Amino acid sequence: MLELRLVQGSLLKKVLEAIKDLVNDANFDCSATGFSLQAMDSSHVALVALLLRSEGFEHYRCDRNISMGINLSNMSKMLKCAGNDDIITIKADDGSDTVTFMFESPTQDKIADFEMKLMDIDSEHLGIPEAEYHAIVRMPSAEFSRICRDLSSIGDTVVISVTKEGVKFSTRGDIGTANIVCRQNTTVDKPEEATIIEMNEPVSLTFALRYLNSFTKASPLSNTVTISLSSELPVVVEYKIAEMGYIRFYLAPKIEEDEDETKP
Amino acid sequence: MLELRLVQGSLLKKVLEAIKDLVNDANFDCSATGFSLQAMDSSHVALVALLLRSEGFEHYRCDRNISMGINLSNMSKMLKCAGNDDIITIKADDGSDTVTFMFESPTQDKIADFEMKLMDIDSEHLGIPEAEYHAIVRMPSAEFSRICRDLSSIGDTVVISVTKEGVKFSTRGDIGTANIVCRQNTTVDKPEEATIIEMNEPVSLTFALRYLNSFTKASPLSNTVTISLSSELPVVVEYKIAEMGYIRFYLAPKIEEDEDETKP
Amino acid sequence: MLELRLVQGSLLKKVLEAIKDLVNDANFDCSATGFSLQAMDSSHVALVALLLRSEGFEHYRCDRNISMGINLSNMSKMLKCAGNDDIITIKADDGSDTVTFMFESPTQDKIADFEMKLMDIDSEHLGIPEAEYHAIVRMPSAEFSRICRDLSSIGDTVVISVTKEGVKFSTRGDIGTANIVCRQNTTVDKPEEATIIEMNEPVSLTFALRYLNSFTKASPLSNTVTISLSSELPVVVEYKIAEMGYIRFYLAPKIEEDEDETKP
Numbered sequence: 001m002l003e004l005r006l007v008q009g010s011l012l013k014k015v016l017e018a019i020k021d022l023v024n025d026a027n028f029d030c031s032a033t034g035f036s037l038q039a040m041d042s043s044h045v046a047l048v049a050l051l052l053r054s055e056g057f058e059h060y061r062c063d064r065n066i067s068m069g070i071n072l073s074n075m076s077k078m079l080k081c082a083g084n085d086d087i088i089t090i091k092a093d094d095g096s097d098t099v100t101f102m103f104e105s106p107t108q109d110k111i112a113d114f115e116m117k118l119m120d121i122d123s124e125h126l127g128i129p130e131a132e133y134h135a136i137v138r139m140p141s142a143e144f145s146r147i148c149r150d151l152s153s154i155g156d157t158v159v160i161s162v163t164k165e166g167v168k169f170s171t172r173g174d175i176g177t178a179n180i181v182c183r184q185n186t187t188v189d190k191p192e193e194a195t196i197i198e199m200n201e202p203v204s205l206t207f208a209l210r211y212l213n214s215f216t217k218a219s220p221l222s223n224t225v226t227i228s229l230s231s232e233l234p235v236v237v238e239y240k241i242a243e244m245g246y247i248r249f250y251l252a253p254k255i256e257e258d259e260d261e262t263k264p
Numbered sequence: 265m266l267e268l269r270l271v272q273g274s275l276l277k278k279v280l281e282a283i284k285d286l287v288n289d290a291n292f293d294c295s296a297t298g299f300s301l302q303a304m305d306s307s308h309v310a311l312v313a314l315l316l317r318s319e320g321f322e323h324y325r326c327d328r329n330i331s332m333g334i335n336l337s338n339m340s341k342m343l344k345c346a347g348n349d350d351i352i353t354i355k356a357d358d359g360s361d362t363v364t365f366m367f368e369s370p371t372q373d374k375i376a377d378f379e380m381k382l383m384d385i386d387s388e389h390l391g392i393p394e395a396e397y398h399a400i401v402r403m404p405s406a407e408f409s410r411i412c413r414d415l416s417s418i419g420d421t422v423v424i425s426v427t428k429e430g431v432k433f434s435t436r437g438d439i440g441t442a443n444i445v446c447r448q449n450t451t452v453d454k455p456e457e458a459t460i461i462e463m464n465e466p467v468s469l470t471f472a473l474r475y476l477n478s479f480t481k482a483s484p485l486s487n488t489v490t491i492s493l494s495s496e497l498p499v500v501v502e503y504k505i506a507e508m509g510y511i512r513f514y515l516a517p518k519i520e521e522d523e524d525e526t527k528p
Numbered sequence: 529m530l531e532l533r534l535v536q537g538s539l540l541k542k543v544l545e546a547i548k549d550l551v552n553d554a555n556f557d558c559s560a561t562g563f564s565l566q567a568m569d570s571s572h573v574a575l576v577a578l579l580l581r582s583e584g585f586e587h588y589r590c591d592r593n594i595s596m597g598i599n600l601s602n603m604s605k606m607l608k609c610a611g612n613d614d615i616i617t618i619k620a621d622d623g624s625d626t627v628t629f630m631f632e633s634p635t636q637d638k639i640a641d642f643e644m645k646l647m648d649i650d651s652e653h654l655g656i657p658e659a660e661y662h663a664i665v666r667m668p669s670a671e672f673s674r675i676c677r678d679l680s681s682i683g684d685t686v687v688i689s690v691t692k693e694g695v696k697f698s699t700r701g702d703i704g705t706a707n708i709v710c711r712q713n714t715t716v717d718k719p720e721e722a723t724i725i726e727m728n729e730p731v732s733l734t735f736a737l738r739y740l741n742s743f744t745k746a747s748p749l750s751n752t753v754t755i756s757l758s759s760e761l762p763v764v765v766e767y768k769i770a771e772m773g774y775i776r777f778y779l780a781p782k783i784e785e786d787e788d789e790t791k792p
Binding site for chain 1: 602626639642643644645
Binding site for chain 2: 671678679681682703704705706707708709710711713716723
């Protein structure tokens with residue numbers, strides 16, 4: 001039997017909003033450790049990994065490991081019916097082919113049960129090796145989101161270049177070119193507004209803006225985003241989920257030839 | 265001659281927004297008692313009844329009963345041109361085929377006259393008998409609106425079941441099922457947030473969500489909605505209009521066969 | 529070499545929003561006096577004239593007069609990437625076929641460079657003679673904008689009539705007629721809410737609402753708008769740009785026959 005009670009139900013709503021456009025169907029894996037998901041996007045280019053640790057739930061009962069195949073668009077429809085202040089409980093009986101989402105209003109005056117059919121989804125869990133990154137940039141998630149959106153109005157790909165002084169985002173398109181530099185600034189009043197760069201060696205990589213823009217839908221989950229870059233490794237774009245875990249997006253850099261295609 | 269001056273002109277704007285998508289053309293009936301309307305929706309399934317009592321107007325002159333045939337979409341276009349704080353006066357000369365809406369800004373610096381052609385509309389006034397209802401639910405109009413909208417994302421019809429403990433709204437659709445229970449709660453701080461159930465006998469009826477969603481467009485008129493239910497009688501969904509009258513929507517329940525159609 | 533630094537960069541963003549839907553391509557003319565533009569709309573009916581005087585810039589260097597042919601839609605895309613509090617610098621090297629827009633965030637932590645290709649645009653600069661106007665109306669820009677939008681829901685053209693008492697905006701269409709009168713009111717608490725009429729002789733002119741609605745996109749630039757009217761002269765709709773200059777729209781009145789076409 002599975003019963004996971006999340007007082008801050010809006011977190012689960014935000015998680016679904018962050019991934020539902022990237023991934024159609026996926027297995028949610030539930031174990032004593034936590035509630036997690038790993039899935040490729042529908043075009044098999046990006047990977048998303050979610051972890052909500054058991055300690056983050058008010059009540060967490062998972063008698064045996066189970067994997068629940070879920071259509072994320074349908075799950076999102078159901079979670080949209082939860083109020084932002086609602087407590088959400090995820091329930092499933094052993095061997096059942098359905099999962100139930102229960103929403104309790106803060107005053108307990110309104111209780112909703114939404115029951116959804118589960119699906120069989122083939123998936124292989126990829127082992128993601130721990131890696132050393134050439135550069136790790138931590139910056140406000142709203143800033144990263146704004147930059148990706150702005151550059152999308154000019155071009156299709158972005159070159160992210162990190163030096164000790166800052167991180168540069170560049171694009172080019174039919175109407176011209178754009179370069180945005182964010183300087184390292186650790187002395188701001190609010191820590192969440194800092195841009196902090198840890199760099200072992202300079203790195204410059206090219207990515208499709210379409211995917212980065214999709215990743216930034218996780219911005220409501222965290223004030224800051226961490227971007228980990230190494231040559232020839234997928235970039236990791238991570239949003240921490242307060243005291244519970246994280247959502248991480250992986251995206252392979254485009255090789256030079258791909259980049260050239262976008263040039264006039 | 266007809267001259268009705270409504271200081272809180274925004275009420276008339278809200279009335280039009282509440283009914284213009286449900287009803288295309290209708291007769292507004294004006295008598296010494298008040299300004300009223302009764303009309304079927306365009307598919308002849310739902311009935312709307314509006315009453316604005318003469319006492320609610322700052323000035324109310326209606327020399328003889330008249331019936332003004334109006335295209336509600338056009339009237340809505342004109343009322344949208346009134347500011348939310350404007351005083352609205354409705355004027356018609358005896359025997360005239362036009363009606364004039366006058367909008368005065370609170371400072372009297374801006375005065376607008378909108379004149380609209382009247383239409384001949386055949387309509388029979390239905391006598392709506394006073395009925396005893398098995399159950400009457402009073403709840404926040406925003407809550408009712410939210411529930412109807414949420415359930416529409418899952419199914420097409422809703423079963424409304426009332427017991428002494430509360431009212432349950434249920435639906436089912438391709439992606440699963442949903443049940444929302446609102447418990448009776450009379451001890452809230454603000455009376456308009458209470459859910460109050462008067463019940464003579466339990467009742468459970470099925471309705472098309474499409475129409476209920478249309479009715480909830482009247483929510484800006486009132487903080488609370490009253491839902492009156494009896495087996496084999498149309499439900500009455502009523503929004504009071506502060507110290508002036510009401511807008512009531514009537515909708516026949518769906519019979520069992522209709523409900524079954526929506527099951528997989 | 530050209531280098532114009534505008535601390536209140538949002539002004540330039542607003543200028544582009546005001547004219548980009550009216551004009552596709554235009555020459556920005558830069559001289560020691562200021563940064564200006566004069567262009568016909570794409571249907572050659574309306575004329576827009578912009579002036580940003582050199583004194584309004586924090587730094588203004590323009591070694592020799594240059595004319596930069598620019599696609600306004602592309603320039604608008606780039607300026608949308610500037611934050612509302614950003615400082616904007618316009619840079620161009622002599623003989624270069626590109627212009628660069630630099631955006632600096634208030635904290636200087638984020639610096640963006642957007643480079644855009646220039647175009648060759650044939651244009652003749654029209655001399656606009658100083659004229660005496662029969663009537664000049666100054667009114668809140670939001671009010672003028674609201675009136676033009678409201679009347680557009682009823683008809684296609686507006687008759688603007690000025691008397692000593694006020695200014696009247698009238699239209700007619702299939703669903704009826706509308707008249708909006710704004711009275712002269714000079715004794716309001718806030719000067720920007722006044723409606724002030726300077727009149728030498730009464731005037732009544734007809735204009736296409738489509739263009740007036742387009743002009744009102746400049747409303748964010750100024751709380752007040754000035755409308756200058758004379759029989760058989762184009763109306764001038766002017767929005768002042770705080771301490772820097774103005775944006776002026778010119779539109780020829782419709783002759784009687786045109787007006788008749790819109791009657792039923």
